[in-house]
Amino acid sequence: MIRRSLIAIACAIPLWASAAGQQTLFNFVSPTDAVRVDLQHAVLPSLTGEDTSEGESLRRITFNPDELPSLRLTPQGGQWDWSQAGVMSLRIQNAMDWALTLLVKIESADGKVLTSRVALPAGPAQNLLVPLRATSPLAHGMRAAPPMPWSYQGKRTLLATSTEGALDPARVTAVTLSLENPQAAQSILVGRFGVREGDDVEQAAYAGLVDGYGQYTRLRWPEKVGSDEELKSAAAREREQLRKWLQERPKTDTYGGLLGGPRFEASNFFRTEKRDGRWYLVTPEGNPFYSIGVNTVSLGHSATYVEGREAMFDGLPKEGEALAAYYGQGDNRSGSGANRGRAFDHGRWFDFYSANLYRTYGKPACPEAPAGQPEATPGQAVTPPACESTLVDLDRWAALSLDRLQAWGFNTLGNWNDAPLREAARLPYTIPLSISGDYATISTGLDWWGGMPDPFDPRFAMAAERAIAIATRDHRDDPWLLGYFTDNELAWAGPGEGPRARYALAYGTLRLTTDVPAKRAFLKQLRDKYRNHEGLSAAWGIELPAWELLEDPGFEAPLPSPEHPAIEQDFQDFQRLFADTYFKTVVDSLKWHAPNHLLLGGRFASSTPEAVASCARYCDVLSFNFYTREPQQGYDFAALRELDKPVLIGEFHFGSRDRGPFWGGVQEVYKEEERGSAYANYLKKALAEPFIVGAHWFQYLDQPVTGRLLDGENGHLGLVGITDRPYQGFVTAVRKANLEAGKTLLTEAAKRAEAQPAAPAAERPQP
Known part of the structure; x- marks a missing residue:
């Protein structure tokens, strides 16, 4: 030393x-x-x-x-x-x-x-x-x-x-x-x-960080605007480019399926099929479909809290000004890990993105009142046309957003998309089931979006039934619906590494009281196996004087050890039962309400082998949010190959800190110019895996400089900035990669077909 x-x-x-x-x-x-x-x-x-x-x-x-x-x-x-x-x-x-x-x-x-x-x-x-x-x-x-x-x-x-x-x-x-x-x-x-x-x-x-357009004040970049005229002229230039790019799109079937490749049976809804060693999504018309999507194509995620931190903002509108219409009130206080330790999580907010849409395109056009409409009598309230209270022209915004996505080579609306986009019937879309209720939950210590739902609680089954009935109500017969996600980034495992994280769900359940249904289920599993406390003590290598001590709140189970392999086996058995009960509850309800549509899995961010295997057993597709340089770095792909199930990447992105927002995302690159090449490499690596059927970018818009309402995230992750201007260099690179993906898939499909032994004539599939 x-x-x-x-x-x-x-x-x-x-x-x-x-x-x-x-x-x-x-x-x-x-x-x-x-x-x-x-x-x-x-x-x-x-x-x-x-x-x-x-x-x-x-x-x-x-x-x-x-x-x-x-x-x-x-x-x-x-x-x-x-x-x-x-x-x-x-x-x-x-x-x-x-x-x-x-x-x-x-x-x-x-x-x-x-x-x-x-x-x-x-x-x-x-x-x-x-x-x-x-x-x-x-x-x-x-x-x-x-x-x-x-x-x-x-x-x-x-x-x-x-x-x-x-x-x-x-x-x-x-x-x-x-x-x-x-x-x-x-x-x-x-x-x-x-x-x-x-x-x-x-x-x-932290003072004076944001200008009147929602942009960071201390930095310059090519897409930054300084006036309403710049917004409007940039929008006009973009329209010309979009028109050209839309005309150059390759021909596809109605739903974006690839033409000139393998043909499948048309079932009128999206489905999956494995052929020649590769998994495919299949369009309602029977063509292969590689889902390249974008998450959060929505107007509901661009506001930021201003109350109590007004000094951060230069140029907030005053009361009575036109842009003051884009203020609102909210409350995002919660005990979740995503919001822990955060201040300024409720009160007055301002929506810079919607305000910039107004600056660029003006007010929504209102239809004239129909002739012969009776006048209001004295004292009767006059109901204005609906568009007078609309702050954004939703039809215009939806049409432009869809033009962009299609011109840039995307073919899917990922999670959290707005209804006008779905209703336009231009891109296949996904829907989250969003189950919530007053059922019991179990903490794994991660709890980013809250505790794990207790699937043994009858209230969970009721909440799932209610959520699924609402989510599927207007989509039962819609062929444009790609499928439903069961949930998003549940805390199946704990933070960190090691057995405490791997079996956090088992440990967390045993610490609870016996009025929690999951603990009763775990105790029953142990009682059925060991009969009494002596049997459990011998198997786990502990001194348990009475079974009742296992039922006490705060019980701390021992760590798995080679000397007592039963500990790990019991944890795995419980976590498998937990996951099976969870996914079966969701699947049983969805099959009743939406028998024709795919269940796209749980968008795993943290997971256990038991949860993934159960999802593969009950769902049509496995889904993971892989925030890595390449998909293969996000999970044990050898284990996924053994499951032999199609996999959809629910989220990935590459961010930087040189376009305004301060966070570079979960997967950060050094500068904006590197985002396009990182995207192209990621998509190329995804295509190389025969069980991956698509990848969805997170997200459409940059997050606000001072943090979104939900949890304060403030990342430069978008295809589009807060001023509704696309990042030109990035979207150009993305478009090129997306268009190449279809060609790659067709070329590979032809090679795979050629490599297969010829089938007897009577067995060959007919077109």
Whole structure:
């Protein structure tokens, strides 16, 4: 182990030296003996500072390859009193040509620790500021924070926007700077270290983020608009391009099925079939269909809360102005994991996207009142035409959205699409069953959208019946309906890895009280197998004096072990029973209400082998949300091949942070120009798997810069921006990839057919 200590002596630095309340404790270039510097697998290679390109003198620190090379600062007097300060400050510059992630840890005498991970970009020096309390973008109502650094009081400033833990600021004992697992030596340059007063920096970092069009104010990009005239002229140019692209579309059957490939039996509804070793979706007319879809083609997900954080917005409309019609009220408070720790989750919101549609296309056209309509009598309310209260011309928006999707090579409306799009009968669509009710739930610790529904609870069966009856009511005989999703991203497993996550559903159930139906089902399964507590104790290797102790709330089952394989087997048996009961309940109801349509599975984000196998048993299609560079990185594909079931990718995307919204999505690329190539590669890899029958992009629109209403997500994930302008380079690349997909599928189908032995004439399928 390498460990060095430096106690430097030089001139003293005055405290609270600046008008902004800056207190300098130590300067690496001209150090004092007030601070002790300890180095672990790191070095100060020079005794003096070095001049930067901007003429500033800073001191180099080099972190050598190791698990956690670090520099630790401690006060010679034992502890610092930072109770009057708001942030720790450090003059810093990345000495490399690439970004580094710096781990900053601040400790106090009571054992509390405050930590922050800081993305340190390449470039000139800046003031790093770390708040002396826990904070995050969620405290400001959004998932991701504004990009750093930014100019604050004329200086390049890097604010640590996420800090975790706690601190006693009156008794600070150490500050540590570290890099995690550098594979080669990495260097930074540092200067003054200290603290400064107040929370004004964090307030300033979140002020004035959004302009009147809903765009981020501190960045420029090609599709950004500055006036209503730019919106209208861009829309006119796009119409010409769409007209050309629509004319160039390849010929398909009515529902988008591929022509010139294998023929299947026409059943008047979408179905699946395996031929020549490949699974296919089949259109109602009997042609192969590879579902390339888009999620959330909807007007209902573009608003953002403004109440209580008005300072973030420049140009919000005033009361009485036309655009004030796009304000509304909402409440998204919940205890789900997706919303945990988030502030500004209810109150007044504003819908920038709908407002921009109004700016671009004007008010919806209202039909004239029919001749001879009687006048209202005194005191009678006059009912205005419906369109007078409509804020967006739904027919115009739906027609344009469908033109775009078809021109860009998409053939499916994915989950969460609006009714006017479905009713246009231009693209096949999907519907979520959206089961909800007052049934019992089980926590797996993940609970992103809430606890797992308890399928043993009779109230769940009633809720499923009600939801399915509503979802299928107007679609029973619609050939355009591709199918139904049972749910979305249920928490079948827990967070993390290991048996606690793998069997989180079993562990969570055993912790509950016996008035929960799932626990009673689990106990019955164990009682039927072991008869009494002695049998269970021997099988699990535990001391269980009485069966009643297993029934107590909070019971903690042992971890699986090679010495007691029954533990894991019992967990698997229960989780299999749980999944079978869940999917069978849904399938039985759906077969009654919608016997002609496909059940597309559960859109797994977290899963267990038991849940996936059960879904394959009861559903027509398995569906996964694979947020990976390639689909094959999202799951054990060898296991999927053994199930021999068609698979639909319910969600994937690639985002970046250079078009306004601050979050790059679950699967992020470095810049906008990389999104198109990432999309094309993903689709190519999906086509290479003979059991994958389609992939759906998430989502149509960018999320609001300051976070969507549901959970504060604020990602640049869209084909279209908040101003309703498509990202031209991206959609061009997407269109090319989508059109190539059909050609690839037909070419591969021909090769597969040629490779099959010829069937006797009497057995050959007739067209």
